[in-house]
Amino acid sequence: MKNKVVIVGGGMVGAAAAVQLAKQGAQVTVLEHSPIDAQAVLDDPQIDIRVSAINRFSESLLEKLGAMRLLKATRVAPYYQLEAYEQLGNSLLFDAADVSQTHLGHLIENKLIQASLWAQFAENGVAVETVDTLPTAIEQNLDSITLHYADKSYQADLLIAADGGRSPLRALANIGVTGWQYQQSCMGVLIKLDAPQQYKTWQQFKPSGPIAFLPMRAPYANLIWYQDAQTLAAMSDLSNKQLKERIVEHFFELPGDFSVEQKAIFPLARQHANQYSQGRLVLVGDAAHTINPLAGQGVNLGFKDVAALAECLEELEDLGDSKALKQYERKRRADNLAMMSMMDACYFGFSNDITPLKLLRNGILKIADQAGPLKRKVLEHAMGW
Numbered sequence: 001m002k003n004k005v006v007i008v009g010g011g012m013v014g015a016a017a018a019v020q021l022a023k024q025g026a027q028v029t030v031l032e033h034s035p036i037d038a039q040a041v042l043d044d045p046q047i048d049i050r051v052s053a054i055n056r057f058s059e060s061l062l063e064k065l066g067a068m069r070l071l072k073a074t075r076v077a078p079y080y081q082l083e084a085y086e087q088l089g090n091s092l093l094f095d096a097a098d099v100s101q102t103h104l105g106h107l108i109e110n111k112l113i114q115a116s117l118w119a120q121f122a123e124n125g126v127a128v129e130t131v132d133t134l135p136t137a138i139e140q141n142l143d144s145i146t147l148h149y150a151d152k153s154y155q156a157d158l159l160i161a162a163d164g165g166r167s168p169l170r171a172l173a174n175i176g177v178t179g180w181q182y183q184q185s186c187m188g189v190l191i192k193l194d195a196p197q198q199y200k201t202w203q204q205f206k207p208s209g210p211i212a213f214l215p216m217r218a219p220y221a222n223l224i225w226y227q228d229a230q231t232l233a234a235m236s237d238l239s240n241k242q243l244k245e246r247i248v249e250h251f252f253e254l255p256g257d258f259s260v261e262q263k264a265i266f267p268l269a270r271q272h273a274n275q276y277s278q279g280r281l282v283l284v285g286d287a288a289h290t291i292n293p294l295a296g297q298g299v300n301l302g303f304k305d306v307a308a309l310a311e312c313l314e315e316l317e318d319l320g321d322s323k324a325l326k327q328y329e330r331k332r333r334a335d336n337l338a339m340m341s342m343m344d345a346c347y348f349g350f351s352n353d354i355t356p357l358k359l360l361r362n363g364i365l366k367i368a369d370q371a372g373p374l375k376r377k378v379l380e381h382a383m384g385w
Contacts, residue, residue: 002027003319006147006156008135008169010035010128012052012110013285013302014162015117019065020310022124026319029127029154031147041115042074048109049190049262051214051222053079053201055105057384058303066123067116074112075217078103081200107201107214107222113299134168138281145280145320158319159281160309165271167287173278179271182292184209186266187232189223189247195256202253211251220261223251232265268292270340276329280320284309289336300384301336308332 003026007014010032022028054062062068080103085091096104121128137148138159146155147169161169170177198215209226216222225247227235235243240260247260273288285302305328312328313319 003158004156005029005158005160005319006031006154007160007162008131008147009162009164009285009287010114010118011162011164011285012113012117012299013306014160015114015121016061016065016067016303016306017160017162017284017309018126019067019117019120019124020061020306021313021319022126023065024310024314026158027125029129029156030121031129031131031154033131035128035130036115036118038115038118038121041111042070042119044111047075047190047216047220047261048111049188049222049264050110051107051188051216052110052113052299053105053214053297054108054113055297055300055384056101057307058300059106061303061307062113062116065117066120067113070116070119071106071108071112074116075109075220076112077107077197077215077217079105079107079199079201079215083200083202084205085202086205107216109216110299135172138169138172140279140281143318143320156320157280158313161281161283161287162285163287165269165286165290167283169281170273170283170287173281175278175283176274177271178274179269179290182268182270183228184226184268185229185232186268187225187227187235188264188266189225189243189260190262191221191223191247191254191258192261193219193221193254193256193258195219195258198255204253206250213251213253221258223247225250226268229265229267236263236265272337272340276333277322277325279322280325282309282325282328288332289340291336291340297339301339304335304384305332 005021005026005028007018007028008031010030014030018028018030059068062071080096082094082104083091094104096102131149133150135147135149139146139148144155144157145159146153147159161167163169197218198221201214203210203212212224214222214224235246243263244260269290270292271290273283276283276288284305288305289301291298291301308331309328312324316324
């Protein structure tokens with residue numbers, strides 16, 4: 001008899017877990033507040049302001065799950081170079097050629113990634129049910145777990161929480177988190193460029209917070225602007241023309257002229273679940289960890305969770321085996337914590353105007369750019385290898 005798996009949350013990570021475990025023989029049901037029509041989303045010409053920098057590991061997973069084939073027929077944009085700097089001339093430049101690769105990854109709209117995975121549901125027997133309310137209780141015994149809603153219950157061998165940073169399942173299980181809200185928020189700005197396809201993504205560190213350029217499929221690009229919440233709230237009231245004037249003042253390396261198409265503000269938080277599993281319940285993606293989005297690593301960490309969980313569960317008779325779920329936690333917790341800490345070190349280390357620190361960090365960037373083997377190792381880690 002097939003193991004029953006219930007996944008709460010059909011976002012990018014939850015959908016990937018659904019397809020992967022279905023391919024391994026499980027009977028999978030996804031519970032989602034807002035089910036999507038995958039083909040309609042893939043065909044939709046409306047650009048999503050939410051975009052992810054998918055690294056090579058995540059690409060391999062999406063390829064394996066059948067999603068990358070669909071994505072390549074949509075608005076994907078490969079990037080070959082990644083540059084980080086505070087002052088021009090003291091930059092750290094990563095190039096795919098440094099590791100003998102054709103590209104470092106792809107910039108892809110979140111809605112397209114999700115839809116490409118949902119398009120695999122029917123072929124792999126993944127069922128979807130719409131839930132309109134929050135779950136009310138989790139009940140566990142030795143051989144099953146039951147998730148209760150006000151009007152319905154779902155029994156499974158394994159329950160996966162892929163329900164985001166404010167995970168109701170995590171709260172129901174009384175799994176605590178450690179973390180904090182950052183003092184800044186982040187504005188994403190979708191622009192339309194009068195320029196050919198760009199292949200380099202870059203980040204510039206400023207005392208007020210970093211800014212970044214993410215080249216999407218031409219003619220579009222995404223700008224990321226960190227600032228205090230009050231300043232960004234005022235900026236969100238500007239007209240697109242006025243916002244463009246502010247962008248021109250702060251983003252010095254934009255290629256060609258551009259128009260502002262959309263803008264949105266995202267709060268920033270770091271949190272890490274105190275445990276990734278409890279009995280037959282397991283957390284993946286943002287339910288387990290949310291990270292400063294400085295380098296666009298959030299969904300890549302979530303996809304690594306999926307791959308590690310699938311590996312730990314492969315060929316098990318009981319997918320809710322607590323020892324296997326704890327093994328998954330051991331595999332992922334240290335790596336996630338290391339990435340979270342590294343992003344925070346960059347964020348806090350550069351978001352100030354202290355002269356001695358400024359000299360030190362610019363020197364470090366210059367030295368790191370010339371540190372061949374070490375630079376290669378960092379690049380391979382960023383690619384997910």
